[in-house]
Amino acid sequence: MSSLLLAVVGISIFLLGYRYYAKFIAEKIYKIDSNFTTPAHKYKDGIDFVPTNRFVLWGHHYSSVAGAAPIVGPAIAVYWGWVPAVIWVLLGTVFAAGVHDFGALVLSVRNKGQSVGTIANKLIGHRAKILFLFIILILVLMVNAVFAWVIANLFVNFPASVLSIFIQIPLAIWIGYAVYKKSRSMLLPSIVALAFMYGAAVLASRFEFLQIDLVKWFGGEETTVMFGLNGVSMAFFVWIIVLMVYVYFASTLPVWKLLQPRDYINSHQLVLGLVILYLGVLFTNPTITAPAVNSGADISMWPLLFITIACGAISGFHGLVASGTSSKQLDKETDAKFVGYLGAVGEGMLALLAIIAVTTFFATGADFSAAYNSFAAASAGGLGNFIGGAGVLASGVGIPAYIASTIVAVIVISFAATSLDTSVRLMRYIISELGTEYKIPALTKAHVATSIAVGTSAMLVLLPEGPNGFGSGGYLLWPLFGTSNQLLAGITLLLVSIWLKKQGRNFMPTFIPMVFVLFMTVWAMGKQVIFDWSGAGTADTNILLFVFGALILGFALWIVAEAFKVLSQKQDPSDMDRIA
Amino acid sequence: MTEAKWSFKRLIELYDEILSHNHKTEIKRELRDEDDLFLLLCFSELLGIPNPVSYYTLELYPSILEKFHDWHLRMGMEKSPLEGIRCC
Structure with missing residues (x-):
């Protein structure tokens, strides 16, 4: 199968979805109105509420939601063959993610630009707000653990990328100051910074002494370094501790000092990466060697596929961005279709690219099957295969593959690091909010909340044992990340459905995806908690995964109960005023 | 948005605007907070609030x-x- 054909078909389906399905949703379901006064105009304050050009807003929205997750998920999920993964990405984006992101944006615009959490409080009640806070708490905890593992894993496997990542930090701080104190434009300095980073990546790929290879320094896999840890375990341990210390500072500094200038550099990387890799597909048109469907899978794709690819098919995190910032800046309500739906499409395109890179990487189907011989092997090695595959695609535009791999590793680590920063910061806010809610004033202190966030995340990522020992099993948490992300999407879709029902409209376009994601989550967690993690099945007990899985399952059932209760109520006319 | 003529310069400007959008907001927020604090320090006693x-x-x-x-x-x-x- 030609990958170019797959890319063309995929992108065409996305665009048809936008042209027809999004139009239908906009006109018949959400009934968006270009004359509606959006919060950006009504509460204009020049800072949070600013009417913004839709192209600018889309770009900003997209770069906020795009990260490493739509790459990691598909790179693992091709284990079941590329066809199921592609179908889920395409249908998920068109019928679930697009409607979800677009819906979150419209719901928030119609509710004074408030966030999903506040709207949950208003539509369902205080209980829903607490549920919502706990779901986000568990999601960000999973993000912290998973992305800390992703970065540590890439540092271990691509030692040439380490230098560039550490160079980025002082460069970003310098840009932050230059812009803040001297109000310079960020464009030129950030391109210079990027040039430095890639320069370092090229040099480190060529000269081994520039590679920070902890595994080698600790004497490799065979040596015991200390506490009975071998070189690889020790490298994981050190990198995770370094990352946690870094993220403590990064998440307590003002955002303009480090986080945003880094985001700015990373946005260049996102654009550059997408352009180079899609051009690579166009020029080289590599053949997809991976099998279309894996008939010998050791674990069924039902329901695991649907939680393995969360971002890229549907992701609750988008609802947070849509209702948190984008909704406050929408110039016209009709722009919501462009920003929300196409934001989801952008994420879908990234996922599609990840699938292409991985499935074209191996010379033959047998090589692919050897690398993806079990779900555990797929989970541990998926991202490395993506980087290898992306390196080959980039060589299509004339970049040597070994340099391209380092640069792609730098790009993925940068994305993951931004996700990590943001989510530790988010976790700190949520811990503070829970502290206020339950009257524990100590939790509202920034450093107490950050210490708890960093401490629990570090414990969570270090606990699972993988094939390489201590700390290398972080990928086991990936399904938990997927399900908590789907739960968040489920609750947003529920809120949009309730809103539509109260307006007396057809709420099936949001209700059906909600049922689908919640059903898959309950199925996956129910199955894994009972048979894989509790010790009742053939596998050994895994307390950590059992506890978190059971928690997520409990939350999912809670949402189902709330949904059933609210949606089965007769319409109360007095509610109309509350929501309109 | 007025449909400006498409040019390379305009494209770069748009790109820059997209990327710096978030950052500008935060800088404005930081400056506003600084301003609020300054006003409070200067005029709090005029308003009957003890000046810390x-x-x-x-x-x-x-x-x-x-x-x-x-x-x-x-x-x-x-x-x-x-x-x-x-x-x-």
Whole structure:
């Protein structure tokens, strides 16, 4: 199968979805109105509420939601063959993610630009707000653990990328100051910074002494370094501790000092990466060697596929961005279709690219099957295969593959690091909010909340044992990340459905995806908690995964109960005023 | 948005605008917070709110003393007109 054909078909389906399905949703379901006064105009304050050009807003929205997750998920999920993964990405984006992101944006615009959490409080009640806070708490905890593992894993496997990542930090701080104190434009300095980073990546790929290879320094896999840890375990341990210390500072500094200038550099990387890799597909048109469907899978794709690819098919995190910032800046309500739906499409395109890179990487189907011989092997090695595959695609535009791999590793680590920063910061806010809610004033202190966030995340990522020992099993948490992300999407879709029902409209376009994601989550967690993690099945007990899985399952059932209760109520006319 | 002519320059501007959008908001927020604090420090006592910084600004007393002395002499007052300031 030609990958170019797959890319063309995929992108065409996305665009048809936008042209027809999004139009239908906009006109018949959400009934968006270009004359509606959006919060950006009504509460204009020049800072949070600013009417913004839709192209600018889309770009900003997209770069906020795009990260490493739509790459990691598909790179693992091709284990079941590329066809199921592609179908889920395409249908998920068109019928679930697009409607979800677009819906979150419209719901928030119609509710004074408030966030999903506040709207949950208003539509369902205080209980829903607490549920919502706990779901986000568990999601960000999973993000912290998973992305800390992703970065540590890439540092271990691509030692040439380490230098560039550490160079980025002082460069970003310098840009932050230059812009803040001297109000310079960020464009030129950030391109210079990027040039430095890639320069370092090229040099480190060529000269081994520039590679920070902890595994080698600790004497490799065979040596015991200390506490009975071998070189690889020790490298994981050190990198995770370094990352946690870094993220403590990064998440307590003002955002303009480090986080945003880094985001700015990373946005260049996102654009550059997408352009180079899609051009690579166009020029080289590599053949997809991976099998279309894996008939010998050791674990069924039902329901695991649907939680393995969360971002890229549907992701609750988008609802947070849509209702948190984008909704406050929408110039016209009709722009919501462009920003929300196409934001989801952008994420879908990234996922599609990840699938292409991985499935074209191996010379033959047998090589692919050897690398993806079990779900555990797929989970541990998926991202490395993506980087290898992306390196080959980039060589299509004339970049040597070994340099391209380092640069792609730098790009993925940068994305993951931004996700990590943001989510530790988010976790700190949520811990503070829970502290206020339950009257524990100590939790509202920034450093107490950050210490708890960093401490629990570090414990969570270090606990699972993988094939390489201590700390290398972080990928086991990936399904938990997927399900908590789907739960968040489920609750947003529920809120949009309730809103539509109260307006007396057809709420099936949001209700059906909600049922689908919640059903898959309950199925996956129910199955894994009972048979894989509790010790009742053939596998050994895994307390950590059992506890978190059971928690997520409990939350999912809670949402189902709330949904059933609210949606089965007769319409109360007095509610109309509350929501309109 | 007025449909400007598509040019490379315009494209770069749009790109820059997209990327710096978030950052500009945060800078504005930071400057607004600074401004709020400054206003509060300057005018809180006018509004009847005890000024939390006067305790620290007391340290400036010695450095302002000489200038104050020069000022009241210039103004034709032999002795300090304010009870709180005893320069002479």
